[in-house]
Each structure stands twice: as structure tokens, then as C-alpha cells.
Amino acid sequence: xxxxxxxxxxxxEVLEIIRDPITVWIALFMPLMMLFLFGVALSFDVKDAxxxxxxxxxxxxxxxxxxxxxxxxxFRLADAPEDERVAEHALxxxxxxxVLVIPPNFxxxxxxxxxxxxxxxxxxxYASTAAIVSAYGRAIMHAFPKGTLDLPxxxxxxxxxxxxxxxxxxxxxxxxxxxxxxxxxLLTALAVTREKELGxxxxxxxxxxxxxxxxxxxxxxxxxxAFLQLLIVLAGGFxxxxxxxxxxxxxxxxxGLIYVLTxxxxxxxxxxxxxxxxxAMLVTLILTLMPSxxxxxxxxxxxxxxxxxxxxxxxxxxxYFVNISRGIVMRGAGLPELWTxxxxxxxYTAVVLILATLLLKKRIA
Amino acid sequence: MKNRPGRTGFRFQSxxxxxxxxxxxEGLGRRFGARTVLEGVSIGVRQGEVFGVVGPDGAGKxxxxxxxxxxxxxxxxxxRVLGEDVRRRADRxxxxxxxxxxxxSLYDQLTVAENISFAAGIRDVxxxxxxxxxxxxxxxxxxxxxxxxxxxxxSGGMRKKLALCANLIHExxxxxxxxxxxxxxxxSRRELWRMLEGAKAAGRSIIFATSYMxxxxxxxxxxxxxxxxxxxxxxxxELRTSARQRVYRVTTADPTALENQLTDxxxxxxxxxxxxxxxxVQLSEAAQPHFPxxxxxxxxxxxxxxxxxxxxxxxxxSSSPSAASQNRAPSSEILVAAQAITQRFGDFVAVDDVSLExxxxxxxxxxxxxGAGKxxxxxxxxxxxSPTEGRAQVAGFDVARQSDQVRATIGYVSQKFSxxxxxxxxxxxxxxxxxxxxAPAEVTSRIAWACERAGFHLGEEGLVRNLSSALRQRLxxxxxIVHRPRVLFLDEPTSxxxxxSRFRFWRLISTLAAExxxxxVSTHYLEEAxxxxxxxxxxxxxxxxxxxxxxxxAELGLKGARVEDVFMGFIDRERKKLTRAA
Numbered sequence: 001x002x003x004x005x006x007x008x009x010x011x012x013e014v015l016e017i018i019r020d021p022i023t024v025w026i027a028l029f030m031p032l033m034m035l036f037l038f039g040v041a042l043s044f045d046v047k048d049a050x051x052x053x054x055x056x057x058x059x060x061x062x063x064x065x066x067x068x069x070x071x072x073x074x075f076r077l078a079d080a081p082e083d084e085r086v087a088e089h090a091l092x093x094x095x096x097x098x099v100l101v102i103p104p105n106f107x108x109x110x111x112x113x114x115x116x117x118x119x120x121x122x123x124x125x126y127a128s129t130a131a132i133v134s135a136y137g138r139a140i141m142h143a144f145p146k147g148t149l150d151l152p153x154x155x156x157x158x159x160x161x162x163x164x165x166x167x168x169x170x171x172x173x174x175x176x177x178x179x180x181x182x183x184x185x186l187l188t189a190l191a192v193t194r195e196k197e198l199g200x201x202x203x204x205x206x207x208x209x210x211x212x213x214x215x216x217x218x219x220x221x222x223x224x225x226a227f228l229q230l231l232i233v234l235a236g237g238f239x240x241x242x243x244x245x246x247x248x249x250x251x252x253x254x255x256g257l258i259y260v261l262t263x264x265x266x267x268x269x270x271x272x273x274x275x276x277x278x279x280a281m282l283v284t285l286i287l288t289l290m291p292s293x294x295x296x297x298x299x300x301x302x303x304x305x306x307x308x309x310x311x312x313x314x315x316x317x318x319x320y321f322v323n324i325s326r327g328i329v330m331r332g333a334g335l336p337e338l339w340t341x342x343x344x345x346x347x348y349t350a351v352v353l354i355l356a357t358l359l360l361k362k363r364i365a
Numbered sequence: 366m367k368n369r370p371g372r373t374g375f376r377f378q379s380x381x382x383x384x385x386x387x388x389x390x391e392g393l394g395r396r397f398g399a400r401t402v403l404e405g406v407s408i409g410v411r412q413g414e415v416f417g418v419v420g421p422d423g424a425g426k427x428x429x430x431x432x433x434x435x436x437x438x439x440x441x442x443x444x445r446v447l448g449e450d451v452r453r454r455a456d457r458x459x460x461x462x463x464x465x466x467x468x469x470s471l472y473d474q475l476t477v478a479e480n481i482s483f484a485a486g487i488r489d490v491x492x493x494x495x496x497x498x499x500x501x502x503x504x505x506x507x508x509x510x511x512x513x514x515x516x517x518x519x520s521g522g523m524r525k526k527l528a529l530c531a532n533l534i535h536e537x538x539x540x541x542x543x544x545x546x547x548x549x550x551x552x553s554r555r556e557l558w559r560m561l562e563g564a565k566a567a568g569r570s571i572i573f574a575t576s577y578m579x580x581x582x583x584x585x586x587x588x589x590x591x592x593x594x595x596x597x598x599x600x601x602x603e604l605r606t607s608a609r610q611r612v613y614r615v616t617t618a619d620p621t622a623l624e625n626q627l628t629d630x631x632x633x634x635x636x637x638x639x640x641x642x643x644x645x646v647q648l649s650e651a652a653q654p655h656f657p658x659x660x661x662x663x664x665x666x667x668x669x670x671x672x673x674x675x676x677x678x679x680x681x682x683s684s685s686p687s688a689a690s691q692n693r694a695p696s697s698e699i700l701v702a703a704q705a706i707t708q709r710f711g712d713f714v715a716v717d718d719v720s721l722e723x724x725x726x727x728x729x730x731x732x733x734x735x736g737a738g739k740x741x742x743x744x745x746x747x748x749x750x751s752p753t754e755g756r757a758q759v760a761g762f763d764v765a766r767q768s769d770q771v772r773a774t775i776g777y778v779s780q781k782f783s784x785x786x787x788x789x790x791x792x793x794x795x796x797x798x799x800x801x802x803x804a805p806a807e808v809t810s811r812i813a814w815a816c817e818r819a820g821f822h823l824g825e826e827g828l829v830r831n832l833s834s835a836l837r838q839r840l841x842x843x844x845x846i847v848h849r850p851r852v853l854f855l856d857e858p859t860s861x862x863x864x865x866s867r868f869r870f871w872r873l874i875s876t877l878a879a880e881x882x883x884x885x886v887s888t889h890y891l892e893e894a895x896x897x898x899x900x901x902x903x904x905x906x907x908x909x910x911x912x913x914x915x916x917x918x919a920e921l922g923l924k925g926a927r928v929e930d931v932f933m934g935f936i937d938r939e940r941k942k943l944t945r946a947a
Contacts, residue, residue: 002489004486004489005486005487005489007486008482008483008485008486008487009483009486009487011483011486012472012475012479012483012486015472015474015475015479016472016474016475019474019475019515020474198469199466199467199468199469199470200470200471200472202431202436202464202466202470203464203465203466203470203471203484203531203532204487205434205436205459206434206435206436206459206462206463206464206541207459207460207487207488208456208459208460208487208488208489209487210456362436362455362456362459363435363436363437363438363455364431364436364437365397365437365438
């Protein structure tokens, strides 16, 4: 291995990157754009869910319960009909997420110390939202100030790490992992296949540059870009979205550096297998972005998946950085808690790089 | 092979001890899937030799050079380059040679200096030697003033010279150059060759590919390739000797009669009209020909183009078209009429005030350099583009307002192959036949007719991408005429096709014209102008001359001039007009 050859090659790569506005655009703007879109748009928080209240009682107590629901900010009143059938219709049309039916004599039964059943209907078509809505409903009713609702056990539930259950605080650290898996491999794979398409690769084939030198000299500039992207998305996450940081930023950046080497290596591996930019783009997206969304734990928790897919997720490096990122940002975790994830990423990167070097053919065909 | 003295390689040297071989190839070949693109190449190139690989597109030149550069594994045969086996020690071959691929192989976003230092960096050029070599090379290439310019902003010729500099910076003992002068203007071509002369003088061996037959003359030895098979190998002088007595200069007072006799004669491989009454004829064997219509017939010194035609005769499939009557006289029916057509793309005027008329049975040739507006004019007349100004009718339909009717009455063969390469010939033909709305009952007979007219044999099955370029050309013609168009547009139909196939293609076109089809052909092979009834010379979007070759000659006051002279004459006249106006 000759450093001079690698340096010449890497320098050429950097010059090309800097002078290609499209690359700069994809490299700097797209990650921010994705962070912004997902950070703003993707939210599991339930706010102002439309609620239909059918109050047959019309007592002070029933009004108090209704007010309790609407004052939380989680629900807003969509309608208050006399008839349950109207409420049911609203639910069917999707105009209401939930219906609260307060039977006659609700207030009287409460004052007499009897159990006072109320009906809480939840639209279950969005399973996760339904679970949250019904939990909110139950919590509000538990908190309804009436001594007769005493429970035999009084659980002291405390939510750690994200007490307000703000979904943004949980999505943004996951996004760091997904964004760094989305763009760096794509840029890298496109860069190599573009040389194949333009034919400029022929003069690299016909040169003393070895395969390992080729791989490393391509890896480093794109890893540098990816590292820049890491800094950009971190800045966006902490400054723009005000995601609270509970751990060490330095540790996150250091481990992010390992992760970007992983993702860029994947791009290099893809580029050794395909010839055209179109193929590179498709294969990269299928190999990186798609599983990152579904199987990294970014949105859908892995522990609820069937065993087979849990095993599949374990093959996707995104999962390990999702763990690292959330661990540091949300739980304030350090290396002792995260080292297995780090070890997997390091081994993963080494394997992918060796594979890319072995599969690279310094030949046209 | 090693002990045999290089009989032919030393026209300029007289040494007793043969120089070592830099390339030793024995039965070299390459297969891609089921398709063999190169077969049976055995060559020995000695140190200091300039060796040309000559052949039309698709002959296997690039494949051969890639194998020699160690970047393509051969399927058959053995080969050593600079003493290293290209199979087992490809890495060493790659490191030692200088390989310049076809097209532009440098980075267009990098400057001249950056490209050179990149090339030097990955090729282990010592820092101490770099600066001096770079200065020397850039001076030789005339690029020293452009060091800071991006490669993409250079002209084609400069880009090629720079690519050559990048391949000389590590002072390789062997240069492998794939069509170095393709798409390069004549002046840069000369400079490129001067640089190569310098490299040769420094003791480097050069192997290069070209489809320009005249470039072969500059080399010590030449390998003629066609369809992946070697036709002949030897020095240009030797090759010429082998073709001697098979090339004749024939003059006549009655061109039509002579053309008919030449067409009908089995002994004639090919012929070209040089001037109005003068023809160049290649024969299948060395024998005094007899053409009653000829005034004189004398043996001519063969050019490399002649050599190629003669050498490829045994390979040429005897698919010459049924000699339909070539006695064609354009009728009076005007099929194409254009009045003052102008086409602008933004500020750029692609076609500038062009008017022309073409009658049924007439062949009009459009000549002009790249960017003269030939393709744009053809696209307008095909109804594919609406002209910015002016009007044109094709078969009575307005090209702008009735483009659907226009397209139904014309056939169009575009510059790039318009065939579906992943379908078979039959599937392509069926598609085009049905797409043009031919009645289902007629499809089979129409296809048979079109293939016969296009000289295409449908037995040749398999995917179109596996066909040779000459065969594809005929298939494209067949697909363009299945609906019996009244007007046929051919946009550079013969580019990249070997001389003999080009000649046959023109005979097919003549036959179609004799049946009353109006034909408009653009070409950059000037000698093909002699096959046309009338010529339109285009430059910078303007039609600077329009008429028969005889008329154009008379207009310039020339007699017995070659097409090149006529063409250059009009360009000169136009330039003078412009300078006077300015």
C-alpha cells in the first residue's frame, strides 16, 4: 500500500465532490430536509383528538367529567348529540376518534357511592393511536375527583427518560441513525458507478493502484462527508428541535464516526456489485433505507417483532446506532452500557470493507 | 515466434538483433455470453513499433486493446504484455502500460493540472521528476496556458491531448490507445500524432485502434479486424501490394451505363464515384476488368480503404441485393417542400432560413460538419419538431400542423439505433409493422418485402444487440420501410459501418429511390455524396450550397474535383463572405 497513490486518488475525489453542486446539495441539504420533515411531521403524540360526548345525565357531575376530558388538551369536542346513533355515525365517518357516553343517573349514583359506569368508545383503526387514546381516557377517568373510585392497589407509575412521552424526543435520535444510513451509502455508490458509466474508471483499472488502495481512498472522503452530515443532523436535532441531551455529546460524535464508516462501506460494497447509477441507487435504497425504516427500531419496536424479524433486524447496522443514539441522548448511557452495539458496528464495518475489496474487480468484465 | 526476425516492423530502423517483443498474443479471443466478439488474434509487437488495429465499429478493436491493457480477461488464447501474462499477472500489466480508453477518460470537473497530477499520483511518478515531465508534456500538447482550466471546458482535441499527457506522465514502455483521434478536429489530430511520434522516438511502443483507414498509413504494421476476426496483418506497403491489380481507376462518358455495369458485375466488390466521370473500383480478384461503358480503366495504387474492402471480400456475406433497375429518373412530383425554415433553441439558431424541394425518386444528401443543423432539419421535416419560422410540407401535409399524417407517410432511421435491442429481429419487425397500422393479414408479406428490400435475412435470429452494426443498420432500414413510406429520412445511417457494407447499403437506397421513394440522407462520409442525386451542404445552420455535384462543381469553376474539394470550396467561399460582411 502506497500512501501517495491513495492520497492522489482521495484528493481527486474531494475535488470532484466540491465541484459537483448536486453532490454538495445531496450531502448538506437533504439530511437536514429529512430531519425536518420527519421531526415535524412524524409524531405519535395525541393532541386535540376529536371526541363526541353523549351526555344523558346532564348533571353537575357529568358536566365536570366532560370538562375534565376537554381541559387536558388531548381531546376537543367534535359534537354533543342527544342520540348515541349520531355519535356512532361520527365514529364511522372518522369525524370522531372516541365517544364518551354518560348514562342517566351518573351524578346520582356517584353521590350515593355506587359504581357509575360510563362508556368510552375508541376508534381502533389506528391501533397505536387507539391505545394512546384509550389510555388517556382511562387516566382522566381515574383522576376524576370522586372518592368512590378507590382502587385496591395504587400503582406509582413513573415514566423514565421521556416523562412527557414526547415522541419527537424519541424520533429525532432514531433519525440520526436513519439519515446517516440513507445518504452516505447512496453518494458513495453513485460516485463509483458514475466512474464506471463515464468510463473514467478504465484509467484507474489500468494503473498500479491496488484494490485495497482504491477502497480506502474512496472510503475516506465519503466518510468525511458523512461525518459532516452527522454534525449537521446533530445540530439540527439539538438546536432546532430542542431535543434534550442526557449523555455525552463527545461520545455520540465518536461513535457516530464509527457508524458513518459502516454506512459508507455499504455503499462501496454495492458499487462493486452493480454497473450503473440507476442500479446503484435502487440496490442502495433497498439495502439501506427500507430496512432502516422498518427493522431498525426507529419507529417500530424490535422487541414486538416475530423472532425471525428480530434476527433480521440484528443484521441491519442501523439498529445498533439507533440503540447507541437513543441510549446516549435519552438515557444518558455510556460505553459500559453500549459497548456490544459498538463492537458489532466495528466488526460489521471490517467485514463489509473486506468483502468490497475482495469483490472489486480491476477489470472491465 | 520469438526467433523469427521482425520482417515488417522496421521501416525506419536497420538493426541486426531483433528488438524484444512487447506484445506476444497467440489465438487471443473473447466471448461475452454466447457471443464471440474476438477470435484468433495472433500478433507480435516489437519494442518501438507503432502498430495499428484497424476496423469498423464492432470489429473487436476495443476488446483487443482492453485485453492487452490487462483490464479484460481473455476467453481464449495466451498473451504476454511487457513480459507479463495478462491472465495471471494482470496487476503488473495494468501498472506498466499506458492505456487511453475511447472517448474522454479524464475528470471534467478537474483542471488540466489536477488531472495530470492525479494521473501521476496513482502511477507512482516520483515527485522529483513530476514537474519537469509535466511542463514538457503540456508544452508539447500546447496546453501550458490552460493548466487552470477545467478539463470539461476544453475542446475535444485538447481533451484528447491531455488524456495522452496523462498516459505519458509515467513514461510507459507501451502505449495502448483506443481510437485516439475519434471526434478530434484535423489540426488536433495532427498534433496528437506529433506527440505520438515523440513517444516513438523515445523508444516507446504504441498500439492504437482506429476506424480511419488513412491513419493506418502512419503505422509500422497494421492488423485489419472485422467482426472480431483478423483479416490481414502486415506493413501498409505489404498490404497495399496484396491489393494491387484489384483496384482500378475507371473513367467514362456515360456514368449511368457504367454504374449499371459495375453493379451487375460479379467481379466488382465495391465502387466509389470520385468525380463526375471517374470511378474507383475494387475487384474480387486480380484480373483486367471489362466494362463496355468505360473510356479508360487503369490500375490504381490501393489506399488502405481499398485494402480493407479487398481483404474483407471473402468474409462478406453474398447478400448483395437483387439488382433492381438503377435507372432512376426523379419524377416531377414534389414530395418534400420546405420554405424558409428557421429553428431556434433559445439564442442558438440550429437551422437558418433553409428552403428545399425533393421529388419522388430523388436522393438528397445532406453534408456538413457536426453541429451544422443536419439532424435538426431532418427532425423538422419528419414532424418531430415544429419550426420556429417557415413552413414545410411532406407528401402534401404540413409538418407543423399535420405531423401525425406526416409521420404515417415517412420512414425514419435515426442516428442512434432506434431498434429494441432486447428483442429479436422478428419481434422488432412485427412491432414496427403493427405500430404503423399495417393490416394483420398483410403483416407477414410486408415484413418479407421490407427484409428483401433492406437486404436483411430473417434467418439471423437472436437478440438485436448481438447483431453486427452492419446487420443492425439493414434491420433498422427494414423496420423503417415496412409501411411503404413515400419519403425516407436517414440520419447518418452508415456511421461506423465498414466500407463494403456501406456500399451495399447505398445500393439498397438506390433501389428504393428507383421505386419512387424520396430519400433524404445525412452523412459525414464525403465520398458517399457521389451516390446522391443532389447535395445540400450545410454549415452553421445555413444551406450554403444545393444542387447536383456537377452543378456545384460548375458553380465553383472546378472540373474533375473530388467531393472534399467542392465541399471545402463552398466553406471557404462562405467564410470569406462572412469576413467581408464583418
